Each structure stands twice: as C-alpha cells, then as structure tokens.
Amino acid sequence: MTDHLESGHDKAAVAILGLGPMGRVLAEVYVDRGHPTTVWNRTAAKAGPLVARGARLAASVDEAVAAADVTIVCLNDYASTARVLRPVGEGLRGRTVVNLTSGTPSEARETAAWMGERGARYLDGAIMVPPPLVGEPGSVFLYSGPREVFDEHRATLTGVGDPRYLGTSAELAVLYNTGLLEMMYATMNGWLHATALIDAADLPVGDFAELAFGWFVPMMFGPSTAGLAAALAEGSYPGDLGTLEMNVNALEHITRTSVEQGVPAEQPRLMLEIAERAVAQGRGGENYLAVYEVFK
Amino acid sequence: MTDHLESGHDKAAVAILGLGPMGRVLAEVYVDRGHPTTVWNRTAAKAGPLVARGARLAASVDEAVAAADVTIVCLNDYASTARVLRPVGEGLRGRTVVNLTSGTPSEARETAAWMGERGARYLDGAIMVPPPLVGEPGSVFLYSGPREVFDEHRATLTGVGDPRYLGTSAELAVLYNTGLLEMMYATMNGWLHATALIDAADLPVGDFAELAFGWFVPMMFGPSTAGLAAALAEGSYPGDLGTLEMNVNALEHITRTSVEQGVPAEQPRLMLEIAERAVAQGRGGENYLAVYEVFK
Ligand SMILES: [Ca+2]
Numbered sequence A, B: 001m002t003d004h005l006e007s008g009h010d011k012a013a014v015a016i017l018g019l020g021p022m023g024r025v026l027a028e029v030y031v032d033r034g035h036p037t038t039v040w041n042r043t044a045a046k047a048g049p050l051v052a053r054g055a056r057l058a059a060s061v062d063e064a065v066a067a068a069d070v071t072i073v074c075l076n077d078y079a080s081t082a083r084v085l086r087p088v089g090e091g092l093r094g095r096t097v098v099n100l101t102s103g104t105p106s107e108a109r110e111t112a113a114w115m116g117e118r119g120a121r122y123l124d125g126a127i128m129v130p131p132p133l134v135g136e137p138g139s140v141f142l143y144s145g146p147r148e149v150f151d152e153h154r155a156t157l158t159g160v161g162d163p164r165y166l167g168t169s170a171e172l173a174v175l176y177n178t179g180l181l182e183m184m185y186a187t188m189n190g191w192l193h194a195t196a197l198i199d200a201a202d203l204p205v206g207d208f209a210e211l212a213f214g215w216f217v218p219m220m221f222g223p224s225t226a227g228l229a230a231a232l233a234e235g236s237y238p239g240d241l242g243t244l245e246m247n248v249n250a251l252e253h254i255t256r257t258s259v260e261q262g263v264p265a266e267q268p269r270l271m272l273e274i275a276e277r278a279v280a281q282g283r284g285g286e287n288y289l290a291v292y293e294v295f296k
C-alpha cells in the first residue's frame, strides 16, 4: 500500500524544499499534474507564483515534511540540506526524503547515514536535464538508495521525468551524474576543439559535424562499447589492433596540427602527456585503454 | 573509360610504395582480390612475403609508378613522400597518386601543389582503421582532391575499405582525420576518467559503462547534434536552457569529486579553466558552446 493511497488522494502529496530554478519547476510540474503540493523556501516570497498556481506554502520545514508522502529536497548544497532538515528531528521518522541537491559522493553517504539515524526513508538523486526540460518525456533522473523506497514512489517520481534506479548505495546517483557529465563535457570539448581546427583551415564546420555525429561517434561509441569495461576491470589491454605507442604518435600529430593551425593546443597536449605517462609505465605495447591505469 | 580497362585487366593495376605495417596489409588485400600489384620499399627484403603471395617487386619507384593505374603511397611522413617521388619527375605526368601518409594540413596542400606541377592526378587520403581491419566491411578511408579522380578510381579504392569523398581541398582528409581522432581520444578519456571515479568508490564500472554507452552517449550525441555547428558558425550561444556559469559549477564539482576520490584531476580542471576563460570573456550567461570562442 502506497502513501498516496493512505492519504486519500489519487496522487501522492509532495513537498518541495528549496525554490531555486530547479525547485520551482519541480513544484510547477507537480501542481500541474494534480499532486497536492506543498512548498517551502528560506525566502517565502519566492513561493508567490507557485501559490497562485495552486501550491500550498508551508510556514515551516516541519509542516512541509508532515504534509507530504514524499519530501523532495532541492537546495544549493548538502550543507544547506543538513541545516534545513536538522530542526525537523523526530518529524523525519518514517517519512520519505528524496534529495536532488548536487554534492559529492561522501556528502551523499553522510546524508544517507544521518537520515537513517533519524528513521527517514532516503533516496539520493540527480537530475540529468536543465530546468526547462523537467517533466518532458525522456528527461532522466538518477536515483539510489533502498530499492523498496524507489519502487513505492516510482509513479510519483515519474511525474517529473524518467526515473532510473541505480542501486542501494546512496552515492551512486551523484557519482554517476558526475561521471556522465564529465563524459558530456569531454566529448563536447573534443568536438569543439576539432571544429576549431577545421575552421582555422576555412573548411566547412557543418560538413565536419555531419561526419562526426552522423557517422563517427555512433560508429565508435554505442551499446557494444560498454563491453570495454571488462578490460578495465581486468587490467588487460592487448595491443593487437593498435598500440599506445601508435596513439602517442597520433596525439603528437593532433597537438602539432593544433599549433600549425593556430588553435590552443593544451587539450590534445594533456591527452598526449597522459598517454606518455602510461608508456613510461611500460605500457607502450598495450592498447589505448591502458591510460586508465594513469587515472586509477 | 577507366585506367584498368585500358590496361586490359578487369582489376586496376596497383602500386604500393612503402611496406610498413599499413602498406603491407594494403598490398596483401589487393593481391588477394586479384589486382595486379606492384610493391616498392626502401628495404627490398620486406617485400619477400608479398612476392611469395603474388605481388611484383619493382626495382625502382619509376618502375612501380609506370606499372600502375593507381600508385598508393604509404610512407612514414610527407618528407619521405617527397624524397621518394622527386626522382620520378616526368614519370608522374598523367599518373594517379593516392597518398595515405599521415601529415599535417599544410603538408597535404604542399604535396598536392607539387603533384599538380608535375602533372600527376592527386588524392590525399587518411585511413580511419588500424592495419588488421583494412579490407573489412565498414573500414573507412577518407579522401580529398579532384572529384573526377576519386570517381574514376572509386572501385579500386573500395577494395581496401569504405571510401568517403570529402571535397576538392587536398587537406580535408588529413584534417578531418585529425579532428575525428581528437574526438575519439577526448570521448575515451572522458569515459576512462569517469570510470576511475566510479571505481574509486568501489562501484561497478560495468554498470556505469552500460548507462554511459547504452543510453547517455547515444542520447546526447547523434545525427541531430550536427545541427549545433550552425551555432558555432554564427557565434550565437543563447543561454535559455542552461548557462556557462552553471557549467562552470558542474566542472568545479567534477574536479572537486576527482580530488575527493583520489583520482588525478588535471583533465576536468583543464575543462574548468577553459570554461572560466569563456566566462572571463563575458560569456557566463551564454550556453556551453561558447567555449568554442576560446578554441577559435
Ligand atoms: Ca544528489
């Protein structure tokens, strides 16, 4: 039996703590989808437009938590989360708290432990889209924590996006979020820098983008690429199809071309230095994945 | 009428200059597919196994070029290319030369001009796969130079891979190759570094890879991503869906998490510094693509 059935509504009652750009849009989506929605913010004035839309403004955090089947925390950082929830004390016992605040893995672990001591049912989460995409199809939210808490509130969490459950360790959501964002920035920076090389030669950057994203990236990176993780876990990098020495040559070439084209070369140069460090570890005859040993 | 019909064979006669790992496999594939294949190498002994397989060893570069409908150059660098082909002189007139040697854009342009002065028909090319994949389906070779030269020899070029014609400027192949390789290394390094973060928390790196390559990368980067090139060409980066300031916060977070997890932080830190430079240019309210202005 889920909380929202107990509460007599057909939609779970939700509380949103923190009305920054992300908290505001979460509250809007829940109000618009018919969830009884309570909001709280340190500066209550921010709640005005939400109250006009149909949200209820809580006079205190205690009141917000007590009113909700699910309390969603969306504050600036974990320090604010602790400061805001500490006064609630025994009021957290048996309540469900979903923390979408950005933080580090150790902050997520500490907060999960702190919530556990107070008897709260805790999920840590991370939002993979900017505020304007919240509530749109395909907007992914990552969650970690007890499986049964996620399962019980899956329908409510689905209201604002596509929820992905990662596992029981609290830090999974924040850490996967961090890792995926790093991949996004790294891939973007690779493309942006490569495009600067193309542009410096007065060649068409649109044609390059079509080859890069229409063919190269999907050809190089897809579901089957995930299989490479086994090599990392085993530390096994056979160089049959190409060696790190060959990759060092290619990275030297990219760096040299950047200099020739008058494009800042730090980005390829750092990749070259990292590959050279792996070669210095005696891995020149292994394949490119051996640079993982430099990062580990 | 194509050269190989003039020569009376049903397959074009091919000469391979340079029998390093790539030149050798190109020669093997052409021999095995029934092309009359002449080989030349500075150290003739390297040709032994190819001659046993059915290739003809040329006594000189002149002889190799004269015997072939298409001369494929696969040497260490463009300096070697010039040194090897200079003595041929008038023997290059009307011949087709395809240069698969790695080099920089300016080297490709200079070589194309030099070939033009000698009356040779010249394509510059780049091989996107390691030697063991040459001749396999889907192995892409990039070509640039006169369209009619490419069209005339397309069937012959298809013998060793999937040929992609990029345009008339000689430097396109080498520059696109450089750019695509940079993207490959950047994306791999993003994943490898992110995986080190996951591993440092004793979390399963295979699960992360499945989310990263099974969902995140295909969702973030695909054919429609190519449309972003228009923004770069226009220098227009509206921050409606998210600002560079927010990305700087995310990159600070990734850097801080790396330090916390004991993983080398230079890679995210460089991306952070690049983004901060764009903010210092007054672009903090624009979107992430504005870092292109730092690279340009
Ligand atoms: Ca979180």
Ligand SMILES: [Ca+2]
Pocket: B099, B100, B101, B102, B103, B108, B124, B125, B126, B173, B174
């Ligand atoms: Ca080339």
